[in-house]
Structure formats: C-alpha cells, structure tokens
Amino acid sequence: MIESVRAHSDFHADWNVVDANGLTVTPGFIDVHSHADFGPFLHDDDTTKVLQGVTTEVVGNCGISLAPTTSERRTLLASAFEPRLSELEPSDGSFAQYLAAMDERGYVTNFAPLVGHNTLRIAALGMEAREPTDDELAQMGKMLEEALDAGAFGLSTGLIYPPGTFSVTSEIVALAERLRPNTLYTSHLRSEADALLEAVAEALHVGESTGTRVQISHHKAAGRSNWGKTRESLALIAAARARGVDVHQDVYPYLAGSTSLRAALPPEFHAGGAEATLARLRDDTALSKLAARIADGAPGFENLVKQAGYDGILIATTASGRFEGMTLSEVGHELAVDPFHALVHVLVQERLEATMTIFLMNEGDVERVITDAHTAIGSDGAYAGSGGKPHPRLFGTFPRVLARYVRERRTLSLGAAIHKMTALAAHIFRLPDRGTLAAGQIADIVAFDADTISDDLDYRDPVRAPKGIAWVMQGGRTVVQGHSYIGARNGERLRPAPA
Numbered sequence: 001m002i003e004s005v006r007a008h009s010d011f012h013a014d015w016n017v018v019d020a021n022g023l024t025v026t027p028g029f030i031d032v033h034s035h036a037d038f039g040p041f042l043h044d045d046d047t048t049k050v051l052q053g054v055t056t057e058v059v060g061n062c063g064i065s066l067a068p069t070t071s072e073r074r075t076l077l078a079s080a081f082e083p084r085l086s087e088l089e090p091s092d093g094s095f096a097q098y099l100a101a102m103d104e105r106g107y108v109t110n111f112a113p114l115v116g117h118n119t120l121r122i123a124a125l126g127m128e129a130r131e132p133t134d135d136e137l138a139q140m141g142k143m144l145e146e147a148l149d150a151g152a153f154g155l156s157t158g159l160i161y162p163p164g165t166f167s168v169t170s171e172i173v174a175l176a177e178r179l180r181p182n183t184l185y186t187s188h189l190r191s192e193a194d195a196l197l198e199a200v201a202e203a204l205h206v207g208e209s210t211g212t213r214v215q216i217s218h219h220k221a222a223g224r225s226n227w228g229k230t231r232e233s234l235a236l237i238a239a240a241r242a243r244g245v246d247v248h249q250d251v252y253p254y255l256a257g258s259t260s261l262r263a264a265l266p267p268e269f270h271a272g273g274a275e276a277t278l279a280r281l282r283d284d285t286a287l288s289k290l291a292a293r294i295a296d297g298a299p300g301f302e303n304l305v306k307q308a309g310y311d312g313i314l315i316a317t318t319a320s321g322r323f324e325g326m327t328l329s330e331v332g333h334e335l336a337v338d339p340f341h342a343l344v345h346v347l348v349q350e351r352l353e354a355t356m357t358i359f360l361m362n363e364g365d366v367e368r369v370i371t372d373a374h375t376a377i378g379s380d381g382a383y384a385g386s387g388g389k390p391h392p393r394l395f396g397t398f399p400r401v402l403a404r405y406v407r408e409r410r411t412l413s414l415g416a417a418i419h420k421m422t423a424l425a426a427h428i429f430r431l432p433d434r435g436t437l438a439a440g441q442i443a444d445i446v447a448f449d450a451d452t453i454s455d456d457l458d459y460r461d462p463v464r465a466p467k468g469i470a471w472v473m474q475g476g477r478t479v480v481q482g483h484s485y486i487g488a489r490n491g492e493r494l495r496p497a498p499a
C-alpha cells in the first residue's frame with residue numbers, strides 16, 4: 001500500500017530507493033478488455049500485459065468466460081472457445097470453483113473477472129439456434145447470480161458470436177435485471193459494421209431499461225462503408241448519458257481487429273456446435289450457399305470477409321501453426337485455389353481452431369473514439385498463450401497509445417492518456433484502491449520513458465516486449481525490471497467493491 005506521497009527532498013538514508021530519474025511514474029495500467037482468462041492455468045507466466053505496464057486486467061469479455069458450465073456441456077464450451085479447458089481437472093463447473101482454481105495457480109496481473117453470456121447460454125441450452133425456454137432462461141439467471149455471489153464484476157455479451165448471436169434483446173434484458181449496483185454490463189455489440197447504430201441502441205436500451213451500468217467494448221466502425229459512423233454512435237451514447245444512463249466505452253489503438261476465423265461464417269453455420277459446422281464446410285451445397293452469402297453482403301450477419309476483403313484478413317494463429325502470418329489471398333495463391341476456398345481449407349484443416357487479424361477500421365474513427373472523455377483503453381488481446389502471430393495489441397496496446405497517439409500524432413495529452421489507462425478504468429469497474437497514486441492506494445506503479453516508449457511491432461512480426469518500460473511494481477513489489485518479468489505471480493483476484 002502507498003503510505004504517503006511526498007516530495008523528493010524528504011529522503012532517509014536507510015530507505016530502499018527505486019530510481020525513477022527522468023522517468024514518468026504513473027499508476028499501473030488497467031486493461032479493461034482482456035482475453036487472458038486462461039493465463040493462470042498456463043505453466044509459463046503470461047507476461048504479455050505486465051511487460052506493457054499493465055497491472056490489472058478485466059477478463060471474461062465478449063460473452064466468453066471459462067465458467068460456469070455443466071459436466072455435459074463442458075466439451076461444447078471447450079470446443080467453442082477454449083480447447084485447453086479440457087486439459088484442466090474436471091470441476092463442478094461453478095464460477096466459484098473456477099475462481100478457486102485460478103486463485104490456486106496465481107496471477108501475474110490482478111484479475112477482475114466477468115461472467116460471459118455465451119458461456120451461460122452454452123451451459124443452459126448448448127449451441128442451439130433458438131431462444132431459451134423459460135426454464136432455460138431461469139437457469140441462466142440463477143448461474144449469473146451465483147457468479148455474482150462468487151465475485152464476478154458483471155455480465156459480458158459477445159453478440160456476433162454463437163450462441164450469443166442467437167439471442168434476442170429481451171433475453172439480455174432479463175439477465176441484466178439481475179445485475180447489482182456494484183457490477184456492470186459489458187458488450188461486444190451485435191454489429192460494429194452496417195448495423196452499428198442499432199447495436200449501440202440495443203446496449204443503451206439494456207442499460208436504460210434495467211438501470212445497470214454499461215460498457216461498450218472495443219468501440220469502432222468496421223468496414224469502409226461504415227467509416228465515420230462513430231460520429232453518430234458517440235452522439236447516441238452521449239445522449240443516453242445525458243438521460244442518466246451510466247455508460248462508457250473502450251478502444252484499442254489499431255486499424256485492425258482480431259477474432260476467431262470462424263467468425264467469418266454466418267450464424268446458421270454455427271448451429272449445433274463445431275462438429276456440425278465442420279460437416280457443413282465439407283458439404284458442397286452448403287458451401288455454395290456460403291459463398292453466395294458472403295458475396296452478396298445482405299444484412300443478417302456481421303459479414304467480416306465482405307468488409308475487409310480477402311487481402312484484409314491475415315491468419316494470426318492456427319492449431320498446426322501453418323498459414324500464420326499469411327493473408328487469405330496469399331494462402332489461396334499457395335494452394336492454387338481462390339481465396340474463398342482458402343478460407344474453407346484453413347477452417348477445415350485446423351478444425352476451426354484459427355484466428356485472424358482483420359483490417360476494418362479508419363484512423364478518423366479510432367482518434368474520435370480515443371479522444372472521447374468516456375473512453376478507456378482495452379487491449380482485446382488474444383487468448384493467453386495461443387502462440388502464432390497474434391494481433392500486435394497483445395504485446396503493444398498501452399505503449400502504442402503513448403507512442404502513436406500521445407507523442408507522434410498528439411491526439412491525446414500524456415495526462416489524458418494516463419487517465420484513460422488508470423483512474424477512468426478504476427472508476428468504471430469500481431476498483432477503489434487502484435488507478436491513482438495516493439495514500440491508501442495499492443502500490444501498483446509503472447515507470448516509463450515518455451520519449452522512447454513504443455510498441456515497435458507490426459502485424460507480421462507481433463511478438464516482442466515493448467520499449468521504454470523501466471520498471472513495474474505490483475502490490476509494492478518490483479515485478480518488471482529492464483524489460484524482464486522478475487515477479488512470482490504477485491497479482492491477485494480483485495473483488496467488486498461492496499454495493
């Protein structure tokens with residue numbers, strides 16, 4: 001804990017001095033949108049965030065958490081989101097037991113876990129493409145409340161991902177009604193592209209009709225035809241805020257996104273789970289329907305291929321390691337097939353276990369979102385330890401904000417950027433003893449060189465510690481020194497502030 005903040009001249013010879021001459025010293029950064037959920041279960045320490053100066057991560061985003069589940073649905077959850085889940089000791093599947101298992105393994109950074117709507121839905125009704133029965137909805141609500149009792153910070157949705165994509169708004173509202181004043185609703189919107197404004201309105205409606213606080217995840221306007229729409233989306237959000245909705249948003253500082261390659265498929269391809277999807281990808285009739293569905297760009301699903309083009313999709317990670325760092329056009333060239341069949345080939349060969357980096361955004365939108373006073377910073381970094389050529393945000397988000405948007409483009413002042421990464425994030429997630437340097441706060445601190453800090457990464461060469469972070473202290477102990485992690489899982493699981 002920080003005992004007091006005092007002038008440099010108040011110095012005692014017997015004190016242990018940590019040098020910060022010439023450095024900028026700030027609270028440890030808070031990554032409000034992380035997918036590092038599996039990190040504690042990895043044998044190696046997941047240092048991707050702490051080397052950036054991050055000391056706290058909000059996990060369980062985009063509707064995806066590793067619990068709760070049931071013994072019957074555990075395999076389905078693993079095949080949908082985290083194959084390594086099946087390597088773990090079986091548990092009763094409860095959120096409480098999952099938290100206990102993580103606590104036992106230990107945390108590199110502090111974790112603030114959300115419970116995912118996709119995960120709840122898989123537990124209650126699998127990957128079925130329909131609305132839940134009243135019983136199933138009640139079961140989801142009960143599991144949500146158990147997760148909140150156990151220490152979840154709120155409910156996340158990922159409404160472009162199956163099975164979340166099969167839900168209607170009233171289902172989300174029914175669940176959000178069970179949230180409590182010290183928890184919140186976070187959402188990967190139902191569309192970040194053609195139906196962006198409708199999707200923002202849906203998230204705001206969830207907040208307005210239930211009184212719950214809302215966090216709009218990785219806010220963006222995806223696809224060339226939608227560039228500029230953040231002007232309207234931010235206006236919608238500001239209008240809701242003026243009506244009393246407690247709503248914020250977050251952003252990552254890149255023009256490309258990243259997600260599972262299977263997100264390129266329309267919802268009907270996902271019904272029934274991974275095996276059913278693979279069967280459709282091997283069926284010629286289904287494939288010609290798929291080709292037409294992607295090409296015609298009709299509404300009804302988030303058509304990522306249409307928005308980015310095959311040249312704009314770079315394979316990030318695959319189960320086998322093949323194709324990583326290649327665009328779908330390049331894969332097609334190598335296999336002597338058209339890029340559509342390259343997409344199908346990778347999905348089938350890798351049994352759907354592939355992720356992509358996808359070029360969808362425009363600098364004007366990123367800058368408009370990042371400068372909004374209610375925007376925090378989230379990496380949306382890939383699942384911990386998934387290897388390959390992940391989107392560089394996994395290793396570089398926070399240094400890049402300081403390099404590109406503070407130092408180079410002067411989009412943000414240094415103070416404004418730090419506020420987004422620290423105090424604002426702590427305010428949104430109600431972390432009362434993090435995010436500022438003051439007496440009584442936990443000593444999560446980072447020291448960096450504001451003149452040299454940089455991510456120094458690119459999309460085909462994305463795995464490296466950033467430059468310019470001098471040291472990171474977590475809970476008063478130095479855990480990063482000279483670009484190396486020297487800690488021993490000194491992080492902890494955070495609990496929501498009392499209501």
Ligand SMILES: [Zn+2]
Pocket residue numbers: 061062158188217218380
């Ligand atoms: Zn997301």
